[in-house]
Amino acid sequence: MDSPKLPIHLRITQDPHDRSGHLRTDEGWVEKAWSDEATRVLVVAGNRVEPSGETRVRWRTTDEAPDGIRLLLGDTADGARFAVLTGREEAGEDWRDLRGLFPAMLEDTTEASFLMHAVGLAEWHRATRFCSRCGGALEPRAAGHELACVEGHLTFPRTDPAVIMLVTAGEPGSAEERCLLGNHTRWPAPYYSTLAGFVEPGESLEDAVRREVAEEVGVRVGQVDYFGNQPWPLPASLMLGFFARATSTEVVVDEDEIREARWFTRAELAAVAESGEIKLPSGVSISRSLVEEWYGGELPGSW
Template identity: 65%
Template structure:
């Protein structure tokens, strides 16, 4: 059964795994769990993983290659680890996070574990030197810290990003419209909600108004929180909002948004059904925002 506007982000936020953070410095416990026959290991090569039977390919510790060993957590007495290794280890059929969306959407049991592992893999790839002294860093705390020889600690970062569906007109009315944009680098016909990063000293609501104004010229008034979603590509937390337009004239910046349009529900239904426009996949909070406004699933996806 296809996902509905019961929001896929709930699959990623309502089924959190036990991260066992208190065990990350307990080397004896980590060694014992690594040698336990029930333990599972997810290998992340660069930022790609091996697919297996419409899900992700877990291995036993004995099957895992050398690499940075990361504790993901425990579930029902079973430990889950990731091993982060070089991207050259990946086979031709290995896929990145976007390639896993169909499997994660069909079965969200492993979704938070995969997001956790890939988020840490992206951080380890990007963080090679201490930001304070410039020395090389090495992993600690079961892969959740990086430490240089001077003892300076570096922790994973998460960048807050807003993603928003802006609407115009009487809520629920036949002529109510939503605003979608086409990024300058996307293939023709691909549309999505607008998004952008929160800047220092800025509230999330103001970030919504600023980003929409900068990218499309549309002026936003009321902003309402919708939900959130981890997005380790490479290190974001997507914070979803809806907003009401108070001025609807579009003037795109042309650098990020090449084209933006207002859609009624009827137009959105017709054009997604014909393939004239294509919306993001169902695991994205963008899709949830659109379908929550529309009121039902829509056809097609990237």
């Protein structure tokens, strides 16, 4: 019997690279690795990366790398891997942001791991310029994984937990069971996705799910079941996926974040996805995995 197919958001995390964290503070090793002809470098200009063909990214030798902040991504059997952070103006017209690199992630899951690591750190460096304690300028340490001010205060990369949930109603597994998808005010009309929001201080993940659903669409949620998670460095989130069972079904959108929200049976969802009336999120997102897990198979179309 064939093994069940992994949800697509998990397929890009099946071969994570060795981050070699113990080597980041070994300056001698880092300099030696940088001088090794086997070392390869990923240049991140702002938050954009240079493609190589349709489904890969370009890894340069250290001699080809521009000046910038060096990040040790890890060590491999084929040599060390670094990223170099430069300004957005260094990007060519064909350079892509992380969303544009999703095909590369599906082609090579180890490359996906490097990309998530590099772009996540690039976003952190872009947003973190001054010490939050004294206001002093920051300098990179630990091969780009720490920032320190002249007073010695350390700043570390942050990750913001966010819940993302598929709300369902009706008898589970029945033809009448429905899921709730919303169109965000920032998106074109056909784009629909699961609901999501950030966890607030002192809040459990389950309570964050219930609060966000109530705030955005006015639906009350009871049972909340964990599904999985996905790093999403756009700019610094960890998406925590859940299925949420509705205890009410009347939809009242907030009109601030959500323009429209609709319930779909499985048959209705398949029909509107096939016709293009709605477009579902990209194939690599945990949102897509939540929808297709509930639906029971793959669905057409994406944005």
